[in-house]
Amino acid sequence: MLKIENLTVEVAGKILLRDINLEVGKGHTNVLFGPNGAGKSALMRTIMGFSGYKVVSGRILFKGEDITELSVDERARKGIGIMMQRPPDMAGVRLRELVRAASGEKMDPEVLARALDMGRFLDRDVNVGFSGGEIKRSELLQLAAQGPDFYLLDEPESGVDLVSIEQVGTMIRGMLCAGIECAGERYEKGKSALIITHTGQVLDYVQADKGYILCNGMVMCSGNPLELLSEIKKRGYEECVRCKLKR
Numbered sequence: 001m002l003k004i005e006n007l008t009v010e011v012a013g014k015i016l017l018r019d020i021n022l023e024v025g026k027g028h029t030n031v032l033f034g035p036n037g038a039g040k041s042a043l044m045r046t047i048m049g050f051s052g053y054k055v056v057s058g059r060i061l062f063k064g065e066d067i068t069e070l071s072v073d074e075r076a077r078k079g080i081g082i083m084m085q086r087p088p089d090m091a092g093v094r095l096r097e098l099v100r101a102a103s104g105e106k107m108d109p110e111v112l113a114r115a116l117d118m119g120r121f122l123d124r125d126v127n128v129g130f131s132g133g134e135i136k137r138s139e140l141l142q143l144a145a146q147g148p149d150f151y152l153l154d155e156p157e158s159g160v161d162l163v164s165i166e167q168v169g170t171m172i173r174g175m176l177c178a179g180i181e182c183a184g185e186r187y188e189k190g191k192s193a194l195i196i197t198h199t200g201q202v203l204d205y206v207q208a209d210k211g212y213i214l215c216n217g218m219v220m221c222s223g224n225p226l227e228l229l230s231e232i233k234k235r236g237y238e239e240c241v242r243c244k245l246k247r
């Protein structure tokens with residue numbers, strides 16, 4: 001579904017990502033770990049095609065096609081959707097309008113929002129005065145309306161309290177597995193995702209296939225996500241850099 005080859009990215013005249021290789025198969029969920037400032041969000045923003053993230057070398061393939069030079073909206077139309085870590089407030093724009101637009105005017109925002117228990121937010125300005133959990137749920141509602149094949153989820157649990165995390169986690173699980181419980185089985189029509197997580201909490205809800213550790217703009221290692229998480233908890237990220245230097 002997504003293949004990143006030898007990607008090096010420059011932002012504001014500085015190299016932020018170096019020689020990144022990463023691959024997410026159809027129906028697979030991969031997770032990205034890494035300390036603050038590692039370049040995780042920058043990688044997602046580069047995949048989505050946000051301005052300011054200049055690809056110096058390498059390429060991004062989506063469904064086999066080179067999308068490195070495409071605009072954000074072209075990538076969205078091809079089936080990539082992003083949930084941002086800190087989306088902006090949009091005073092004057094009602095959530096209802098955004099949800100309708102995200103669905104290409106095809107969906108009734110009311111029906112979708114009700115299914116996700118977000119009905120009462122539709123007539124509020126997007127994110128204005130929303131709590132941390134509500135912001136994440138609003139992002140997920142917009143993503144559900146867009147219905148991408150590939151989800152980029154940037155720290156879905158950040159700023160979400162322990163009770164709301166269950167709502168957010170359950171929503172993500174439903175979206176990635178087309179509403180069908182995974183129960184350890186690969187669901188054929190499942191969507192693909194790349195999820196950034198600090199805490200690993202999202203892994204209580206979503207079964208991930210592979211994890212990557214990003215430090216200083218480089219992939220330090222990859223492997224079983226739960227094993228990586230337990231290593232990080234035990235030894236911290238400094239050890240990742242030392243370990244990489246040893247190899």
Ligand SMILES: Nc1ncnc2c1ncn2[C@@H]1O[C@H](COP(=O)(O)OP(=O)(O)O)[C@@H](O)[C@H]1O
Binds near residue numbers: 011034037041042
């Ligand atoms: N648009 C930008 N302009 C300047 N610096 C940026 C920009 N985007 C990210 N950075 C810098 O790149 C580094 C990595 O940021 P980011 O990808 O947000 O890290 P994280 O791994 O915490 O998500 C940080 O030092 C950040 O300040």
Ligand SMILES: [Mg+2]
Binds near residue numbers: 040041042085154
């Ligand atoms: Mg980030």
